[in-house]
Amino acid sequence: MMRRSLTFIIAITFAGGLYAQEQKSVLQLAEEAYAREEYAVAGALYQRQARGKENKTPVALLMKMAHSYQEIGYFKEAAVFYRQIIARPDRPAAAYFSYGETLRQLEQYDSARQQYALFTTANADSLKLKEIALRGCDSAAIWIRQPAPVQLTPLKELNTPGSDLVSGVLRQGLLLMSNGYRSLNLNGNAEKAPRTDLRTQQPYYKAYMYQQYTQGNATMYLEELVPELLGKNDYHIGPVCMNRTEDTLYATINIQGKNVPFTGKGPSNGVRQLQVYQSVKIAGKWNQLTLLPGINVAGHSSSHAVLNTGGNILYFVSDRPGGFGQTDLWYCERQADGNWGAPVNCGDKINTVAAETFPTVNEEGILYFSSKGYAGLGGYDIYRVKGDKTSWGTPENMKAPFNSGADDIGLVLKNNGPEGYLASNKAGGMGSDDIYNFVDRDYFNRVNHVSTPSVIERPAGGKDPYAPTTPATGTGGGPGILKRPLTAEEEEDKRRLEQLKLLYDYNSAKLIAESRQVLDQVAEVMNRRKDWKIVIASFADSRGSDQFNTDLSALRCFAVIDYLIHKGIDPQRLYYANNGELEPVNKCKDGVPCNEEEHQQNRRSELKIRW
Template identity: 25%
Template sequence: MSLKNYLIPLSLSLLLSCSVFSQHEKRLEKADENFNRFAFVDARKIYHKVAEKGYESLDLLKKLGDSYYFNAELDQAVVWYEKLITNYGDEVDPEYIFRYSQCLKNVKRYEEADTMMEKFNALSSNDQRAEFFVNTRDYLNFIELQSGKFRLLKLTTNSKYSDYAPSFNNQGQLVFASSRGGSGMSKTVHEWNEMPFLNLFSSDIIEANGILKTPKKLKGKINSKFHESSTSFSKDGQTVYFTRNNYTKRKLGKNAEGNILLKIYRATLDEGVWKNIEELSFNDNEYSVAHPALSADGKKLYFASDMPGSKGLSDLYVVDVHEDGTFGEPKNLGDHINTEGRETFPYISDSGRLYFASDGHIGLGGLDVFVAVPEGDGFSIPYNVGKPVNGSTDDFTFVLNEDTKIGYFSSNRAGGKGYDDIYSFKQTGELITSCNQYVSGVVTDANSKEILSDTEVILLDDNNNELQRTTTDTKGAYKFDLECETKYIVRATKSEYAPTEVLLPTNNVLEYEYTLPLQISKGGLEDKEAKEGDDLAKLLALQTIYFDLNKSNIRSDAEVELQKIIATLQEYPQLKIDVRSHTDSRADDNYNMYLSERRAKSTIKYIVEKGGIEASRVTGRGYGEANLINTCKNGIKCSDKDHQLNRRSEFIVIK
């Protein structure tokens, strides 16, 4: 099984229904046999011949698409998935909608890919991949902002075969997996993709430019006649963790279905030769454990697996490495990192940043490289590292020397020398690894539309605590920095004008600017005589504060108006008000009295707690349906709109 693409459903049981086309039964049975043991190239040849004879079914199109998809040939898979979606749209499992979207990105048909993700979201609302898409619809804009932080360097080490999974051995060399030939190396061709089996090689690094010298196979029994890949070395370079097919003590292990999965092994260096090869204790014959990444202090080992409890096709895990070399219990890295797709090839930098490849998080197509920074006991949400590392094909196995800023990654992009190639780069800028949002706007006179300079604009949290304050410039403009997924209040205030407030809840888009123009009106209480018994809401020309039927909670539209009441109470500390809440005539009179009391208390509580107003300055009570403002009394038929006019609160000046 290929180490790069092993993380597919390991129980593919898409059995073709061939009863209608009996002449193809034996041929399709052979194809199914090849497909189910991951011999995709052999299976594909038979499926093509059957398709050329005019045979078509949902299962055949799925398998033809899958035979390319799981070999990372997404430009070819798109043809068959397109036929699948077009001809069998209502019968197709949502997972194929997602795969089709990924393939469309590969051929840079991004608008169509997003349309498919919209459909995927509608069918799979609980899928985290759908949630990520909904929350990052402007992902292309963010990736453009992120792009350009790496400059690709020239590298001539690649062969015409597959070269990938670079890692630093902390001895001045880069170790990587390659299916290139060499003396004493098996020429066996693997049936997954008709490539020779992978072995581990090392190359000396020229630190000035990251150029690699002629590769040499690692010495010792670390290389076998099966696949070896994805290494991670201790700081002293004397211990290596690596991925291999399930091959221990010259015995090949298989799972219950007869498939050869992957395991992580450990070896130590003895006079230049790798010895003492042992498989790790948390391996298992029934699931794959692969792609190790050791933390800088050697105390934690990260890896990819589809072990029971995994969220997707593969998840990232971490396990403690004890001083005596034993291991703790593997822990899933959780929903910030793992999706229903593939998260794989982790790498932990010396500063503790987690780089990994994923097709579950939103990217440019295929596997993209993401970075997550340490946060508490885990990691932040992942950030796409942008172009030129990421493109529309598979980009993966990213490593970076944070001192020299030289790093390497692998890709199967066009223009390479082989099936997969290693690319070197120089980091030239810092990645965006935090959610950056802003709000800006212009303050104007609500009536004359005149631009108002020297206007104070205040940013408050939803508890009315002041966070930032600024004054508009000669063009009436202001700007604040914001945090993601946070509720704010933006208030504008100027002498001879009534203050105005706008509620601003932010989203979780990683880089986003809100445009929020503010309009204020001349007046307020400065040019008005506020007498006892006046309704403050009318003096300030506020919108009426309404309640939903049978509810006492403060609605979001009401919050905006209550913030204006709060601002006035803060500006005039001698002012006292009486909150009078009313209901419509529906329901029992006694119940309506009880409901209006709840509404009065809810309004008073908001003003006191959110505005920091002394409780003695805000009194109130409920009046039930005693003071209707229209004819909608008991027994009178009225519209919902007319009834709502009676569900209100008033703010009567008492001092």
């Protein structure tokens, strides 16, 4: 994950520069780069070494070349090399498994299953991974055909040709981790030539904050996170998490300094491991970053720290001794003196022989994480599990569309519940990892396996606004009727609001610019009329199934509700009715041919004033 290069041409050019500069053989340079896990450079050098040699290239070199392509997310190119390898009589058994992994990442599940079946080994862990992969192929074929009725939308305003992801939620924005923003003029500092990670030929990550809304102002901006604190560090910075009061942060940062401890993985240097740092804000100023005592272990990585909702348990990722696989999830508890206790492995109910990474906490008693050790669609899949510390239920695959054949990581829910984000390097994105947004009105019901009827005029407020509720009495099952006559000014405000229509693009619940401007007017009136309530009635056009259109209209309701909440409107004053394709404003019913403009008139939200 987070590893595809901006362009492989860069790596080839860079590799050529190394060759000319150091006067070493291409193969020697390739082997050194591969040992240091600099896969973009290694792959280009191996390819140069193999050029023109056809079947005379040693199969071990071809395996490293294919693996390099696979590590930086060039799955199609990797598949070509694996296909060449398995056609050779000296092919290693591992080639079948690696080829199967690549095909699964390309979502070619039938072909992947054939390759996994040919893989033989005496290694117990490898056999277990083979069995998991075969089950994954069978499950994926079903999940892809029956995805949840949720639309993942690339967040164009935040995605770059690099790698971008959301790592957490702040009171008024999002925490981001990206290597694609470094050339932007943020905080008055644009980097013309940011330092490059040779593993991927992309810049190093930095942490950012995206301000989505401010109270009464829809101004949005992106800025580097605490540059006076984090900007002093080299190499990768992030992810970063904060506590609820946003006065303590935990940052994942590479080991600093020119040299790193030798690990035996490279002929000239080791791997620059990750460490967890902490900073506390006192009197409005961040203290110096300090290594988190007891969490970091020499010679091993500790990273991706995240707090539970109570703030008393810190989960993190590590490859330290005592784990079950490549990287495991660990935790430590806050002690009476405020320090963190000794790290404890989360156990084999959650950790596997493969890699677990990127934990997030969105709900009380629930952990989200990504793993390669369970039956999944391919690459890293996102899982959700109930429990804490070492006591866990069975992790559940989030399935399609949250997961794909590629790497899917970092599912983060916003505070209001049904809106969230995740990152994926699946095909069709702008860069290596892209941020995807979703609004899912049945999210909690579905993941908790609760069946609920369609929603009609439910209140948006309350502890769980998306569970069945009994609305206030009144016409239409919604809020009650005013007991006094309206003034002339109130009648005019009511007329204005009830004449408004918010339109949507096809198959989308995202508010277009014109709709946001209209809702600014609605918020202004609602802030003046404190006793008013609104029913947001949303509709879809006639294309698609009845159930899909009902669900889509609900997502449109929530898009309006979310915008108004961020404008300061109490959710207890907001009701909604998801009407699907009912009540078209024109002739465009099922089977009636209509143009796009006619269809759009039915993709709408309307407002009704209640008291």
